[in-house]
Amino acid sequence: xxxxxxxxxxxxxxxxxxxxxxxxxxxxxxxxxxxxxxxxxxxxxxxxxxxxxxxxxxxxxxxxxxxxxxxxxxxxxxxxxxxxxxxxxxxxxxxxxxxxxxxxxxxxxxxxxxxxxxxxxxxxxxxxxxxxxxxxxxxxxxxxxxxxxxxxxxxxxxxxxxxxxxxxxxxxxxxxxxxxxxxxxxxxxxxxxxxxxxxxxxxxxxxx
Numbered sequence: 001x002x003x004x005x006x007x008x009x010x011x012x013x014x015x016x017x018x019x020x021x022x023x024x025x026x027x028x029x030x031x032x033x034x035x036x037x038x039x040x041x042x043x044x045x046x047x048x049x050x051x052x053x054x055x056x057x058x059x060x061x062x063x064x065x066x067x068x069x070x071x072x073x074x075x076x077x078x079x080x081x082x083x084x085x086x087x088x089x090x091x092x093x094x095x096x097x098x099x100x101x102x103x104x105x106x107x108x109x110x111x112x113x114x115x116x117x118x119x120x121x122x123x124x125x126x127x128x129x130x131x132x133x134x135x136x137x138x139x140x141x142x143x144x145x146x147x148x149x150x151x152x153x154x155x156x157x158x159x160x161x162x163x164x165x166x167x168x169x170x171x172x173x174x175x176x177x178x179x180x181x182x183x184x185x186x187x188x189x190x191x192x193x194x195x196x197x198x199x200x201x202x203x204x205x206x207x208x
Contacts, residue, residue: 007035010109014086020102024087024095025051031082031110032056038190039074039183040116041065042107043157044125045085045095056081061158065122068158068176072184080114082107084126094125108199111150115197117190119150120183123157130154142179144186148199153183 005013015028029046032055041057049059057065066076085095085103095103111119121127124137130152131145137156145152156176164172 005109005113007031007110007113010106010113014106017087018102020098021085021087024085024089024099027051027054027088028086029054029056029083029088030086031080033076033080034078035080035114036193037078037080037114038117038193039079039187040111040114040119041079041081041122041155042119042126042130043081043083043122045083045092045099046088047092048088051088056083057158060162064158064161068180071177072180074184074187080110080116082110084129100125100129112197112199115193117151117193118183118187119147119152120155121152122155123160127154142175142182148197150197151186153179153186155179155183 011028011030014030017024017026025046027046029050043056046056047059047061049062050056056062065081069076069079084107085099086106089095089099119130121130127137127140128134130147131140131154133140137154137160140154141156143154145154156172156179161173161176167173
């Protein structure tokens with residue numbers, strides 16, 4: 001099926017909040033980066049800095065994410081960065097299951113428009129959604145998974161790394177560095193992009 005909707009059209013549509021997102025901020029944080037990126041990074045929801053700027057991952061966690069990408073030679077504008085939930089939850093709480101559910105359609109459309117070859121969910125919420133699993137990120141990071149024909153490679157959320165600053169062997173930052181080297185090697189070896197992404201939305205969900 002050919003998609004005639006553009007990212008700009010989708011962003012305009014995404015700004016209309018469904019009732020399930022009524023508790024969240026009114027400021028849309030849609031996504032940023034290369035609309036033809038091979039790698040898509042997906043967090044859970046915007047924080048205060050993102051809510052104010054309208055751009056995902058611009059606060060302290062976002063600045064660390066930029067450094068993480070740069071450490072393996074990836075520029076921020078060479079990937080696509082978004083969140084499952086596009087509006088900030090009050091107090092930066094985790095999005096509720098019904099808020100994630102109400103945000104799925106926009107994310108699925110983003111994926112079909114960008115056609116990434118690899119998706120890296122950041123932290124527990126997006127990883128559990130993509131893997132349809134309740135396993136935590138400490139058990140799932142740095143391992144390859146398949147999702148509707150796309151490769152999924154969970155990573156620690158940068159905010160988690162800020163809370164766990166040790167760089168010693170086996171610490172989250174050390175693990176993240178190794179995960180990023182694995183991810184970059186796979187990115188460098190990717191074949192040409194397939195212009196079709198098939199997502200059976202009837203199969204998505206069910207975790208909650």
